[in-house]
Amino acid sequence: MNLQTLIDRSQLKLDNVHPYIAERALEVVRKSYAEGIYVQITHGYRSIQEQDALYAQGRTTSGNIVTNARGGYSYHNFGLAVDFVVLDSNGAANWTVDSRWKRVGAIGESLSLEWGGNWSNFRDYPHLQYTFGLTTAQLRAGHRPPNTSGIINISPNTSGQIKLGSRGDKVKDVQQSLSNLGYSVGVFDGVFGDKTNEGVKQFQRDYGLVVDGIVGKQTLDAITKEEDKMKEKIEKLEKELSNLTTMIKQGASPEPSKWASEMWEELRINGYFDGKRPKGLITREESGQVINRLRKNLLNLIVNNQKELANQSETLESLEAKLKEIEKENS
Ligand SMILES: [Zn+2]
Structure with a gap:
């Protein structure tokens, strides 16, 4: 018996x-296989209608x-439940409940599932479930468990996987995406080589995934x-910036903001202004400070994502261009 076959069927x-x-x-399935026990999943989700039909079996049918x-x-x-069967080495299902x-x-149970074989009244040996503490009455009433991802991560789908040796646009997309997230993957050439493999593995390590270099689901x-x-963070920054631009164009609010003086010093150090505070309450000073704050946020974002500066230079450049525009308008 081949593990992949058991996984695929399951x-x-x-x-x-x-x-x-x-x-x-x-x-x-994997852990059992490692111990020489061949298991495959035979049932998972059943609709209410399918369950009713099954219930009828042996009663009215x-x-x-x-x-x-x-x-x-x-x-x-x-x-929230699956059923399994143990197979003999010839692949035939063996329904006799034995040590396997x-x-x-x-x-x-070691994976925190509940096994029906341990139930006291009706032993359901093929059955494994996890209820999230919900009764079927609660589930029928519409309660649902959170869509928690497990601690154990497995790339479930073997088809369409991208891995070492793969080529094509999908590989290119992955290279581009990982690079956007700050991972070094080599040239975006659509060829999954060693560098891309390393980048994928590093990403998997950072996000607690199985570190196999395979881009599965x-x-x-x-x-x-x-x-x-x-994307969301960048959009938020850009929105803030555009609000600011509108505000300046409409004539600035006379209220100086609380963070203005704190920010001023940093702004001066970063070379946006010459150190002389403008006399007006807002305009150049505050607008510059906001831009600087955006710039700082963006830099933090880049650092947080271990992103290469080059990948974000466009966004930075456009921010700086907007700053210049605002400066021009206000000078
Ligand atoms: Zn079951």
Whole structure:
């Protein structure tokens, strides 16, 4: 049995399963495999209708009774449970609960999942769940768990992965994005070479992901999230700047701001003005200070993101150009 096959088959059953449980389900497969136990996930999310049909089995329709839960009464209906099966080395499902099954249940528990094999009234050996402390009644009433990402991160999707040796536009996008976030990836050439590999690994290390140099769903999601955060910050700065420009054009407020004197000294040191305070209450002085504050914020942002100055020089340049514009208007 090949681990990847077990992972791939399990992956197919994890649609709509909460990521906290899905990640752990795959980790159960991996950890069991490492101990020579072949496990695959057989069920994950079930709709209410599917659950009702299953409940009918052995009651109003043919077959054996397989569940005691009607639709809406199973954690499967909310993506909070999975079922597994142990396979023999020939790949055949082995439904006889033996030491392997018990070991898999224990592995699930070690990953903070609840194993149905330990329940006192109805033992559900294939079943693993995580309830987030919610009852099915609460879930039926519309309560939902947070969309927590697990501590264990696994790149779940093997298709479309970008890794060492990959080529193309997707690689180029990743190179550009990582560079925007301050990671050195070499030339943006669409070739996933050693430098890009190092950049990806560093990013994964910094964000607590599995450090395998493979850009799968988890890594890609993390990159996108960080880029969005950064974009948001820059947009906020630009908005502040444009508000300021409008304010100056409309004739400045006569109220001097509280932070003006503190900022003045730094402003002078940074060479924006010659040290002589302007007589007016706002205009050049405060506008310059705001620009300086923006510049400082932006620099902090760059440092926080370990970003190379070159990547942000355009934004800085445009800020400085706007400053000059304002200075001109006010001189
Ligand atoms: Zn189950």
